[in-house]
Amino acid sequence: MKIVSVINLKGGCAKTTTAVSMAELLAEGDKKRKRPGSRVLLFDNDKQGNASRMFEVYNRDQEAEACRIMRTGHMGENSIRRVSGIAEDEKLDVIPCNYFMELAELAVKADQDHAQHDRYKTALGEVAGEYDYCIIDNPPDLGMNVINAMVATHEIIIPVCLDAYSLDGLEELVEQINQVKALNRKARIAGVLITDYEKSDTSEAAESWLRAKSGCPVFSQKIRHSTKAKDATFYHQTPTRYSVRSGAAQDYKAFVAEYVQKFGNLAAGERG
Numbered sequence: 580m581k582i583v584s585v586i587n588l589k590g591g592c593a594k595t596t597t598a599v600s601m602a603e604l605l606a607e608g609d610k611k612r613k614r615p616g617s618r619v620l621l622f623d624n625d626k627q628g629n630a631s632r633m634f635e636v637y638n639r640d641q642e643a644e645a646c647r648i649m650r651t652g653h654m655g656e657n658s659i660r661r662v663s664g665i666a667e668d669e670k671l672d673v674i675p676c677n678y679f680m681e682l683a684e685l686a687v688k689a690d691q692d693h694a695q696h697d698r699y700k701t702a703l704g705e706v707a708g709e710y711d712y713c714i715i716d717n718p719p720d721l722g723m724n725v726i727n728a729m730v731a732t733h734e735i736i737i738p739v740c741l742d743a744y745s746l747d748g749l750e751e752l753v754e755q756i757n758q759v760k761a762l763n764r765k766a767r768i769a770g771v772l773i774t775d776y777e778k779s780d781t782s783e784a785a786e787s788w789l790r791a792k793s794g795c796p797v798f799s800q801k802i803r804h805s806t807k808a809k810d811a812t813f814y815h816q817t818p819t820r821y822s823v824r825s826g827a828a829q830d831y832k833a834f835v836a837e838y839v840q841k842f843g844n845l846a847a848g849e850r851g
């Protein structure tokens with residue numbers, strides 16, 4: 580099972596949209612490109628629970644499964660929620676999260692007797708044979724749960740929005756990436772993904788800087804701004820499910836094709 584973390588310490592740059600789209604599209608496969616579906620585990624690591632809401636597994640009243648995994652360092656029974664009807668053969672499962680993550684993080688910090696940083700790594704190791712990919716949606720901070728995700732991860736995808744402030748923020752972003760990399764030197768940055776893209780002088784300048792000077796690999800495919808992607812959140816749906824014809828849905832499909840072409844596809848019959 581390959582573990583992929585979607586991360587950016589800046590808020591609102593389409594981390595969740597990217598993580599859920601990627602999970603869904605990897606699970607579905609791509610008939611046109613003859614790519615079979617993969618077995619995908621989507622790990623919601625954000626207490627906001629936005630990814631959990633999209634797959635209707637959010638529960639605000641009880642400690643969510645991700646929080647229990649953080650506290651115990653083990654998968655435990657019933658940690659994984661099956662999501663039916665999303666992908667053919669139901670190959671997409673979700674580990675939900677909610678605000679109990681704050682309590683779980685405090686409990687972990689207080690627990691000096693057990694290792695604190697490799698709890699996800701241990702827990703995910705317990706289900707490694709059951710999935711091809713685990714996609715982790717992270718919050719915009721570097722809390723104990725994000726550190727755990729980074730320690731477990733094999734690859735990092737960094738969504739960025741090239742908005743008016745982004746030129747100022749890009750160097751900071753590179754520093755943050757290095758900070759994150761320091762937590763797990765084996766993790767490779769699969770690439771920066773330009774999201775919510777609208778053509779303007781600022782966005783073009785930011786993109787040139789990113790591709791030529793940031794020192795980070797950048798995916799060729801960009802994700803266009805699309806009002807349908809925002810509308811989809813009102814219905815707790817991914818852009819692909821809400822409107823498969825929208826620019827964002829089409830771009831995410833092409834992005835996943837680029838990703839598997841660069842990093843290989845793990846799917847039925849090709850498991851390593």
Ligand SMILES: Nc1ncnc2c1ncn2[C@@H]1O[C@H](COP(=O)(O)OP(=O)(O)OP(=O)(O)O)[C@@H](O)[C@H]1O
Pocket residue numbers: 589590591592593594595596597625629717718719774775776802803804805806807808809810812827
């Ligand atoms: N391509 C797009 N076009 C239009 N709106 C988009 C696009 N991608 C994401 N959005 C919208 O931008 C908002 C932020 O997206 P999202 O929740 O994925 O960001 P995030 O990085 O996960 O945020 P947070 O840091 O709060 O976790 C959402 O309302 C989402 O619908």
Ligand SMILES: [Mg+2]
Pocket residue numbers: 594595596625629717718
């Ligand atoms: Mg999010």
